[in-house]
Amino acid sequence: MKKNKRIRKTNRLKNARVLFVLFGISVFTLYVLFKLFDVAIIKGASLKKDALSQWTKSYSINNTRGEILDSEGARLAFNIPAYTIWLNPKTYKGTATDGSDGNSNKEKFVQEIAKVFDLETDDILKILEGETRKKIVQWAPETAIEEIRNMEDFDVRGLEIEERERRFYPDGFLYDHILGFTDIDQKGLSGVELTMNDNLFGEPQRVIKMTDMYNKILPFSEVKTFGGDGRGDVILTVSDKIQRIADKEALRAKEENNAKSVSVIVMDPTNGDILAMTDTNKYDNNNPRAPRDEEQAEEWKDKTNDEMIGEWQKNWNNLNVNVLFEPGSTFKTVTLSAAIEEGLADDSTELYCNGAVTDIPGIVLRCVRWQHPHGRLDITHAYAESCNVAFIQIARKLGREKFLKYIKAYGFGEKSGVDLNGEQSGIIPQTVADMTPATLATASYGQGVATTNLQTCMATAAAVNGGYLLKPRIVKEIRSNGEAIKRFPVEIRRKVISKRTSDKMREIMEVTVNENNKLGRVEGFRVGGKSGTAMVPDKGKYLKDKYIASFVGVAPIDDPKVLVFVSVEEPGNGIPYGGTIAGPVSSRIMSDIFPILGIKPTTEAHENKDEVLSVPNIMGMSLKDAAKLLNQSKVKFRLDQDDIKENSIVEEVNPAVGSYIGKDAIVLIEVKNLKPEEEVPDFKGLTIDEAKDLAKSRGVKINTSGKGKCVKQTVPPGSEIKDDMRIDLVFEEE
Numbered sequence: 001m002k003k004n005k006r007i008r009k010t011n012r013l014k015n016a017r018v019l020f021v022l023f024g025i026s027v028f029t030l031y032v033l034f035k036l037f038d039v040a041i042i043k044g045a046s047l048k049k050d051a052l053s054q055w056t057k058s059y060s061i062n063n064t065r066g067e068i069l070d071s072e073g074a075r076l077a078f079n080i081p082a083y084t085i086w087l088n089p090k091t092y093k094g095t096a097t098d099g100s101d102g103n104s105n106k107e108k109f110v111q112e113i114a115k116v117f118d119l120e121t122d123d124i125l126k127i128l129e130g131e132t133r134k135k136i137v138q139w140a141p142e143t144a145i146e147e148i149r150n151m152e153d154f155d156v157r158g159l160e161i162e163e164r165e166r167r168f169y170p171d172g173f174l175y176d177h178i179l180g181f182t183d184i185d186q187k188g189l190s191g192v193e194l195t196m197n198d199n200l201f202g203e204p205q206r207v208i209k210m211t212d213m214y215n216k217i218l219p220f221s222e223v224k225t226f227g228g229d230g231r232g233d234v235i236l237t238v239s240d241k242i243q244r245i246a247d248k249e250a251l252r253a254k255e256e257n258n259a260k261s262v263s264v265i266v267m268d269p270t271n272g273d274i275l276a277m278t279d280t281n282k283y284d285n286n287n288p289r290a291p292r293d294e295e296q297a298e299e300w301k302d303k304t305n306d307e308m309i310g311e312w313q314k315n316w317n318n319l320n321v322n323v324l325f326e327p328g329s330t331f332k333t334v335t336l337s338a339a340i341e342e343g344l345a346d347d348s349t350e351l352y353c354n355g356a357v358t359d360i361p362g363i364v365l366r367c368v369r370w371q372h373p374h375g376r377l378d379i380t381h382a383y384a385e386s387c388n389v390a391f392i393q394i395a396r397k398l399g400r401e402k403f404l405k406y407i408k409a410y411g412f413g414e415k416s417g418v419d420l421n422g423e424q425s426g427i428i429p430q431t432v433a434d435m436t437p438a439t440l441a442t443a444s445y446g447q448g449v450a451t452t453n454l455q456t457c458m459a460t461a462a463a464v465n466g467g468y469l470l471k472p473r474i475v476k477e478i479r480s481n482g483e484a485i486k487r488f489p490v491e492i493r494r495k496v497i498s499k500r501t502s503d504k505m506r507e508i509m510e511v512t513v514n515e516n517n518k519l520g521r522v523e524g525f526r527v528g529g530k531s532g533t534a535m536v537p538d539k540g541k542y543l544k545d546k547y548i549a550s551f552v553g554v555a556p557i558d559d560p561k562v563l564v565f566v567s568v569e570e571p572g573n574g575i576p577y578g579g580t581i582a583g584p585v586s587s588r589i590m591s592d593i594f595p596i597l598g599i600k601p602t603t604e605a606h607e608n609k610d611e612v613l614s615v616p617n618i619m620g621m622s623l624k625d626a627a628k629l630l631n632q633s634k635v636k637f638r639l640d641q642d643d644i645k646e647n648s649i650v651e652e653v654n655p656a657v658g659s660y661i662g663k664d665a666i667v668l669i670e671v672k673n674l675k676p677e678e679e680v681p682d683f684k685g686l687t688i689d690e691a692k693d694l695a696k697s698r699g700v701k702i703n704t705s706g707k708g709k710c711v712k713q714t715v716p717p718g719s720e721i722k723d724d725m726r727i728d729l730v731f732e733e734e
Contacts, residue, residue, distance in 0.1 A: 065167070065186045066200040066233040068179060068193075070240040071275075071476065075170065077179050077193070077285075079186075082166035083145050085117065085137035087127045088158055113159070116144050128158070138184065139166055163207070167193075169285035173292070174247055177318035178238060178277055178474070180421070181288045190288075190316055192234060192475065195419045199232045199478045199486070232478040232485055237273040242266055245592045246276035250566075253585045254280045258572030263319045263453050265565040266589065269461035269554065271490045272470035274418075275562070275593075279319040288316065322422040324450035325567070328534030328578070329386045330552050331446030331456075333463050333505065335394055336383055338406035341501045344397040351377045351390040360437050365392065372654040372668055384512040386531070388445045395444035400435040404428075407443070409496045410459040411469050412451055417491075418472040426451045446534060457565045460552050463505045464528070464560050467497040510557045520553050520583035522590045524601035528557035529586065531578035536570065547576035553586040561599055564589050574617050575657065615667055617657045622718040623648045623671055630667070637667040648673050649720050674720055682717035683710045683729055691729055701726040708733035 068077035106128065114121045117137050127134050137144075145161060167182045169175065180191020188197035209223040250262040259280075266276040282292050289312050291297040300311060317323055339345035353374035357365040367373060367389045374387050382390035395403055407413070413428040427450035429435045429443070442448040454472060462469040471491040478486040497505075509528030513520045520529045529552055536546040550567040554560050566582040566589075575581055594600075616633045618626035623644065630637050648671040655661055681698055683691045688704050695702045700721055705728070712730040 064201070064231045065182075066231040066478075066480075068196075068200070068234045068236065070236055070238050070243075072239065073235075074240040076175055076236070076240070077167060077169050079165040080168045081142060082164050083137075083140040083142070084135060084162040084164055085140050086133055086160040086162065087113075087124065087136050088133040088160055089128045089130055090133070109158070116147050133160070172284045172286055173282045174243065174278075175238075176283050176285055177279065177316075177320075178236070178420070179285055181285045190421060191318075192236070192419065194421050196234045196475060196478075200234060201231065232480045234478060235476045237275065237473050237476050238277070239275050239596065241596050242593050243276040243278065246589055247278040249585050249589050250278050250280050253566070253568055253581070256573075257568055257575070257581050259568045260570040260572075261319060262569070262585075263565075263567045264585070264589070265320055265453060265457050265563075266593065267457055267461065267472070267563050267565075269465045269560045269563040272458070272461070272473045273476075274472055274474045277318075277320055277474075281315065281317060281319050283312075283315040288312070318420060318422070319567075319569075320453040321418065321420050322424060322452075324424050324426060324452060325548055325569075326449065326534040326537065327446040327451050327456050328532030328548065328550060329445055330460070330530050330532035330550055330578075331449065331451075332383060332386065332391055332444070333460055333509075333530055334406060334410050334412075335391055335398070335403070335444045336379060336508070337463050337497050337501055337505050338403060339394045339398055340379075340504055341406075341497045342398060342402055345379050345394055347378060347380070349379050351379070351382050351387070351393050353377060353382075353387045353389040355389070357389055357392050357441060360441060363438060365389070365441055368656060369654055371652050371670065380508045380511050383508050383530070384516045386445075386516070391444040392441045395440050400432050400440055403440060403443070404432060404435050406496070407449070409469070409494065410462060411455055411493065412449065412459065416452075416454055416458055416472050417493075418454060419475050419488075423454075424452050426455055446532060453565060453567055456550075456552065457563060460530075460554070460565075461560075461563055462496050464502060464509070464554050464557075464563075466499045467495055467502045469493045469496050506554070506557050506560070509554065513553070517551065517579035517583050519579060520551055520586050522555065522587050522594070525555050525590070525594065525599070526557045526602055527553055527555045527587075527590065529553035529583070531583060533576050533578050546570050549576055549578040549580070549582050551578045551582035551586050553583075553590060555590055555594075556599065556602060558602075562590065562593065562597060574619075577656065580614070613661055613663055613665075615653060615655055615657050615661060618650050618653060618669075619657055620720050620722070621650050622716060623650065623669075624718075625716055626650045626669070634663070635661070635667055636665070637669050639669050639671065644671060644673075649718070674718075678721055680713075680715050680717055680719040680721055680725075680727065683713045683727075684717075686710050688731055695727070703728045704731060705729070706731035706733075 065079060067075055067079075069075055110121050110124045110128070113119065113124055113136075117140060119136060124136070127136070140161075165186075166184070167186055169179060169181075176191075178191055180188060180193040182188050182193050186201070188194035188200065193200070207223060246264045246266050250264045253259065254262040261280050263279040264276065265274065267274050284290055284292070289308075291300055292315065300308065303311060336345065353367050353369070355367055355370035355373035365388065367387055369387075374382075374385055374390070377385065377387060377390050379394070382394070398406075407428055412426050413430070415423045415425050417423075429439055429449075435443075439448055458469060458472055469492070471493055473488060473490065475488050477484045477488060506528055509530060510526060513527050513529045517529055517531050520531070521527055532548075532550040532552075534548045534550070535542040536548060537543075548567060548569050549571055550565070552563065552565045554563050564586040566585040568578075568582050568585075571581055573581075613633065613635050615635060616629050618629055621629070623639075627637070650669055651672045652668075652670040654668045655665075661667070677698065680700065681694050683694065683702075686694065687709055688707070691702060691704065691710055698721060701724075703726060708731045710729050711732045714728040715725065
């Protein structure tokens with residue numbers, strides 16, 4: 001009985017345990033079912049959304065920006081793949097492949113990343129020890145990305161690679177000021193990139209993809225893109241072939257003339273198309289804030305951040321559009337054409353140069369040949385000889401109102417409307433009251449007014465194309481999928497002069513090149529043009545021995561197809577004359593581009609086989625040395641003075657130094673006699689100490705090299721001592 005009771009009790013316990021287990025299983029099952037219901041039904045949408053947000057990466061890329069092409073389709077600006085690298089300390093921590101806390105491979109990680117991206121290890125460690133995701137490389141090369149992706153021996157999940165595109169300019173410096181540049185989001189900041197930004201940019205494209213924690217695309221998922229419509233490709237009027245020629249010659253002229261800068265514009269004067277535009281004030285479009293060369297890098301090394309903003313802007317300035325210069329004698333085209341148009345000057349007009357204008361109170365305005373005046377001149381030779389006195393007379397015939405009317409009609413004092421940023425309007429008299437007697441006189445030959453190089457080009461084009469002032473055109477059209485969606489037609493701003501006057505100006509300009517600016521000629525072609533030499537103003541006065549030499553050439557002069565403008569800023573070779581140093585640049589450019597433009601030689605070309613000689617730079621030389629150099633140059637000369645002494649030096653030369661003359665022409669020389677203390681002494685045979693004492697007594701600075709006695713000096717004895725003169729002396733032991 002007792003035994004049966006124990007058995008029943010044991011069974012009840014067993015049954016209770018079974019029931020308890022079953023109850024527990026049931027409760028657990030119900031809990032699991034509830035959680036599944038909760039996750040799948042109640043919270044399913046929310047959790048799915050969270051998961052997708054973790055897997056899904058969405059970002060905008062601006063690869064919809066259009067390209068910029070030259071007139072024949074050469075690609076000048078376009079997009080290339082680019083990668084931005086971020087380092088995320090939160091992603092990196094706790095993701096080590098060996099199951100540790102995520103820091104076991106930190107040292108190797110830091111070293112490898114620093115090596116691949118050329119970074120400092122300390123900078124990487126600093127980010128990893130922080131809490132903020134930071135950008136470590138703006139644009140990483142594709143080779144570096146592949147190297148990172150192929151690394152398997154340590155964890156790289158702290159790195160985040162953002163695929164983007166960036167702007168690329170295959171020719172770097174060549175199109176700097178024309179194309180400009182963009183920011184990292186491809187928004188145009190300068191040049192055509194800025195002015196055509198809306199046409200180029202279109203709608204940003206958005207990329208959506210699903211990735212794991214390693215930034216790898218999930219299986220069976222796809223990359224989707226949205227947007228990206230509305231972009232266009234910009235087609236320029238510029239010819240890549242002509243741009244390269246113009247740029248090459250600008251750089252050559254800068255070096256040969258030791259100039260501060262050289263600017264060149266090549267254009268079609270009949271429609272305003274800019275075929276080339278360049279200057280030597282360069283920067284790299286791909287890296288616009290970098291110095292252009294080692295010399296500039298040295299100049300910048302101690303600049304503050306605020307100072308650097310100004311230095312960058314100097315590089316970004318387009319010298320043909322953003323900077324003002326006094327035009328000099330190229331402005332005489334405006335003065336003369338206005339007088340002809342008004343019937344105030346023709347072939348019968350007699351002008352007279354007596355060397356200077358002295359009837360304006362307080363100033364004397366001299367002709368370049370003031371000591372040997374031109375005498376009687378007609379309008380053609382007043383222009384060809386570039387006589388300032390004659391042009392003051394022409395401006396006075398016009399009067400203040402008419403002269404100012406034509407200055408404005410030719411586009412000076414207003415923007416031309418070119419599709420480039422930062423264009424300047426120029427500085428001219430605004431009212432007739434501003435046109436004082438002195439202003440009228442100096443403006444007649446391009447002094448006291450300030451213009452851009454492009455304004456000078458457009459005014460000259462108007463003078464030779466039949467009288468039409470055009471809007472300069474640098475963008476021809478916008479294309480999308482090969483079809484033109486927007487065109488920029490030729491735009492006539494106004495009619496300035498008649499065809500009759502324009503024809504006469506072309507005739508006069510051809511005489512000018514054939515007789516006076518012979519270095520601007522091109523063999524076998526009819527070329528017209530005008531040279532200019534302008535002084536450089538600074539703080540209300542003109543700098544001594546600082547000039548801008550320019551030349552504008554037009555060809556074929558009987559049917560203009562090309563205009564070339566060249567400006568050489570502050571040549572350092574002692575020759576300030578535009579016809580001498582800018583004329584040859586124009587000639588070489590024309591010779592190279594005529595075949596490209598299909599311009600053929602004409603049998604009507606003016607052939608001039610006479611020998612042409614250049615007046616050498618003998619200013620400041622002793623008469624003995626000057627005579628020797630003139631004889632070597634085969635230039636005949638005459639000295640109309642009686643009081644010639646052994647220490648006489650050349651003070652005036654006529655025609656001026658750098659002028660081109662016929663083989664039978666005679667150069668007139670004037671000398672002045674120096675006092676002994678004004679002469680460079682003869683250092684030869686002196687010791688270094690003796691030379692230093694003598695130099696100190698004469699107020700000159702010397703540089704010495706070698707030992708012993710002086711055997712050579714760079715400035716000849718007897719030359720005039722000038723301010724800040726420095727003489728190099730070479731010493732050798734006997």
